[in-house]
Amino acid sequence: MTEVLVARGLTVDVHLTRKQSLRTVDGVDLVVLAGAAHAIVGRSGSGKTSLLSVLGLLDARFTGELRLGGTDVRSLSDAARARLRNEGIGFVFQSYSLMPQHTALQNVLLATEYGPRSRRGGARARTDASRRALDQVGLSDKAAAFPRQLSGGEQQRVAIARALVNEPQLILADEPTGALDESTGEQIMSLLIDRARRAGSALVIVTHDPLIAARCERRFSMSGGRLEQVAGEIR
Template identity: 45%
Template sequence: MSHQPKSIAANHVGKSVKTSDGDLAILHDIDFEISQGDSVAIIGASGSGKSTLLSMLAGLDLPSVGQVTLMGKNLNELDEDGRAKLRGECVGFVFQSFQLLPHLNALENVMLPLELSGTSQSEAKLAGEVWLEKVGLQSRASHFPNTLSGGEQQRIALARAFINQPAILFADEPTGSLDEASGKRVIELLFELNRENSSTLVLVTHDPALAARCNRQIRLSGGRLA
């Protein structure tokens, strides 16, 4: 019998931070697995630990106890450079704040991950043009972020996240700062790209409609799995 390979596993993960009043526990005993190609929404009230969990699943932060495995690699056993290398090879990110570089135009922003991974400029440009077309913004290639609407900036950010064809896409409130029509378009794109690339999609969201479209929901309450 064939099993879907696991792309992410959290094994009894806990996170606490030091404060002037002692240790403050943010996450307690988080334990789950996500299969390759799955779509998962992390939901819960503000302050329940959703973004902290996301940053640990992506190896941006390490747990205080327990371990996270990403694409079969235990993140605790990798140093910061090793985790960055793994992210560069297999992970794409979409943030609520877009995080486009203001001095680069739309096409240059999309090309950036390929150029950073050593792809030639001409190849990166061709791929960038393909992805701009996929998100419906080829006519905006030479526009700078400050001349684009929020919805357009988020679609550029999506193209940039997918240009490396990542095995895993992490999205933190990807529609949080968009109007309803732009948000809908971005959601359609996320799931279309998730299907076409068999990318694992893990997103933090307050939007019940977006969460409902995922195969699974992981609900946090007070730093625990609810």
């Protein structure tokens, strides 16, 4: 499998005061593979969200090596890092992070304005791609609906469509089912994993739920900022 993301010795120190700091990520080594689902499991405060922020190029305050698609992230300017993030990474959050004043279609369309589709085919092509993304998650009939008119599961499906519309090489999901009931959560997980695999994208899911982790081919446990790969069941 192709290596989409490679991290070596990744370390994050959060400075609390001038003399005090907290190490939230401690020497993490991680290889993320195309077409595979990866789960990172850990309790609150274990460093999962801090790690995801760095992997998603949202936080540049780290030491160590980080490569996305073969590009050394450390060598990039802020603008180049933002461009790589917009073009190569799709995000799915627990809170959905939809714009309430925009319809489902418009929320997906927003993602195309800054990604690679912004340079391909104009507004019509971007709209068509956004409609296809909604159709792929089973929401073609909800394109004109606003977030307040959608259930939690439907809102998360819009978020998944938004994450996939630019065909990113990496999808990062932070507790994507945390706000959903068990049945809806299972549907969302199946959809997310299936769509990522079909697209050949690498999927990284941060979760505290071992049942979600069990559905991923590659599983990791995080504690005290350290990451370890787990071969068997995570408890």
